[in-house]
Amino acid sequence: MAENENGQERSEQPTAKRIREAREKGQVARSREFNTFAMLMAGGSFLLLAGGSLAGKLSALVIDAWTLERGLIFDTNLLVPHLQDLFGRAFFILVPLFIVLTAVAMLAPIMIGGANFATKAFMPKFSKLNPISGIKRVFSVQGLMELAKGLGKFFLVGTVAGLAISTIWGSLISLGEQPVESAILQTAHMASWIFLIASSALLVVAMMDVPFQLWNHQKQLKMTLQEIKDEFKETEGKPEVKGRIRQMQHEMARRRMMSEVPKADVVITNPTHYAVAIRYEAATMRAPKLLAKGSDEVAAAIRELAQEHEITLVEAPRVARAIYFTTELEQEIPGGLFVAVARILAYVYQLKRHDPDAEISSELPVPEEYLDPRSARRARR
Numbered sequence: 540m541a542e543n544e545n546g547q548e549r550s551e552q553p554t555a556k557r558i559r560e561a562r563e564k565g566q567v568a569r570s571r572e573f574n575t576f577a578m579l580m581a582g583g584s585f586l587l588l589a590g591g592s593l594a595g596k597l598s599a600l601v602i603d604a605w606t607l608e609r610g611l612i613f614d615t616n617l618l619v620p621h622l623q624d625l626f627g628r629a630f631f632i633l634v635p636l637f638i639v640l641t642a643v644a645m646l647a648p649i650m651i652g653g654a655n656f657a658t659k660a661f662m663p664k665f666s667k668l669n670p671i672s673g674i675k676r677v678f679s680v681q682g683l684m685e686l687a688k689g690l691g692k693f694f695l696v697g698t699v700a701g702l703a704i705s706t707i708w709g710s711l712i713s714l715g716e717q718p719v720e721s722a723i724l725q726t727a728h729m730a731s732w733i734f735l736i737a738s739s740a741l742l743v744v745a746m747m748d749v750p751f752q753l754w755n756h757q758k759q760l761k762m763t764l765q766e767i768k769d770e771f772k773e774t775e776g777k778p779e780v781k782g783r784i785r786q787m788q789h790e791m792a793r794r795r796m797m798s799e800v801p802k803a804d805v806v807i808t809n810p811t812h813y814a815v816a817i818r819y820e821a822a823t824m825r826a827p828k829l830l831a832k833g834s835d836e837v838a839a840a841i842r843e844l845a846q847e848h849e850i851t852l853v854e855a856p857r858v859a860r861a862i863y864f865t866t867e868l869e870q871e872i873p874g875g876l877f878v879a880v881a882r883i884l885a886y887v888y889q890l891k892r893h894d895p896d897a898e899i900s901s902e903l904p905v906p907e908e909y910l911d912p913r914s915a916r917r918a919r920r
Contacts, residue, residue, distance in 0.1 A: 549761035556770060561760055567652035568756035572748035576741040577647040578640055583735035585639050586727070594727035596632045598720070600625065651749060652756070692744055700737035707733075793837065796868060797844060799830040805887045806845040807862065810854040814838035815862045816845070817872070819884055826871040827880050832863050851887045853899065858883065861909035879903040 553561075561567070586593070604625050611617050704711070707729055714722045762770075800806070803816035804827075813834050819827035833841050845852055858879045865873050872880055882900045889897030 549758075549763055551762045551764060551767055553757070553760035553762055554767065554770060557760055557762060562655050565655065566756075566759075567648075567655045568753050569648050570651050570745065570749045570752045572741065573651060573745040574644065574647045576738065576745040578643050579738035579741065580735070581639055581643040582636065583731060583738050585636055586731040587735055589635065590727040590731040591724045593632065593636070594723050595720075597629070598723050600628055600632065651752070688744075692741065695740050695743070696737050699740040700733060703733045703736045796831045796833075797840065800841055800844045801848040801850070803830050803845070803850055805851050805853055805883060806841060807853050807855050807859045807883060808838070808842060809856045809859045812838060813856075813859045813863045814841040814845075815859055815866075816841060816850075817862070817880060817884070819880075824871075826874075826877065827884065828871055829862060829866045829868055832866070832868065834863065851890060853883050853886065855879070855883060855899075855903055857905040857910065858903055861905045864911075865909050873909070875906045875909060879905055 611621055710725075710729065714726060717725065800816050803818050806814055806816045808814045814832070814837075815829060816831040817827045818824075818830050831841055842852060858876065861876055862872055862880075865876070882903060886897060886899040
């Protein structure tokens with residue numbers, strides 16, 4: 540089991556944040572063996588398809604290079620432009636091969652670890668320039684493994700290439716009896732086949748290396764339990780900080796709620812445990828709305844604020860509890876409480892008109908399920 544510098548086991552799968560940070564640093568799964576195999580196969584396939592034409596153009600270029608005109612021999616100033624022309628023609632002949640190899644070199648890594656462009660990967664790492672560290676890497680277990688893998692690839696490719704050459708040895712010997720141009724084309728064709736067959740031997744190495752690189756990359760990204768806890772704290776915040784934030788949010792919400800109490804028409808109380816502030820405007824509201832509610836200390840604060848602003852307090856324990864359990868702030872009271880609240884508001888309006896006959900009805904219907912907090916919460920949902 541992999542361990543970190545503190546000796547803790549990296550037994551946990553990497554989080555999305557860990558994977559994202561690794562990709563930003565350029566740490567993605569890559570297989571050099573698969574990249575080499577893909578480029579060799581692409582180059583061999585291109586040479587097999589266009590090798591004859593390529594060989595013909597290059598042979599014509601060689602003939603032109605060694606066919607010097609009289610003026611070039613006696614005027615050395617013309618040799619430089621002549622060489623520039625030869626290099627330019629050679630470059631344009633080989634451009635299609637360069638394009639194919641470049642495209643494969645870019646696409647092959649994407650097939651393993653996906654597309655990734657990380658600017659941090661371009662930053663120089665001076666630790667790699669340390670010769671002592673370099674020697675340690677060369678003679679480390681990883682270095683020995685790379686050496687063994689290189690020797691294995693050499694013998695594998697050499698063996699396959701030798702077998703391929705042995706099958707066409709007769710054709711190779713007969714090339715000496717053919718005209719130069721046809722011999723060149725035939726040689727290019729056979730060389731392309733031998734190159735492609737020898738390169739295909741690396742498929743075995745690539746098939747072994749790709750799963751290993753994927754597994755090794757995942758292993759390197761694994762985390763300890765402590766690292767996951769630290770990341771969670773960093774991402775979500777420490778519990779005490781989150782608790783303080785929640786407390787501040789509750790205080791702010793409470794202050795906003797208390798600022799609405801002076802706008803209420805009536806405050807209905809339990810009389811001591813619950814208090815709810817109700818407002819109703821017939822012109823703009825379909826039903827009375829809850830402006831503030833609270834229990835115990837908050838209820839006492841609501842009652843005190845209502846008295847300061849001369850808002851009528853009405854003791855109706857069942858109605859106060861029902862509204863507290865069933866209604867959220869700025870919401871309309873439920874339909875089952877319309878009659879009870881309407882009678883309380885009628886009583887309040889009578890008081891405001893200084894009606895000597897003002898009295899609250901003794902019949903304030905409240906559904907029993909509104910008095911059960913659990914049933915009330917289900918009703919709100």
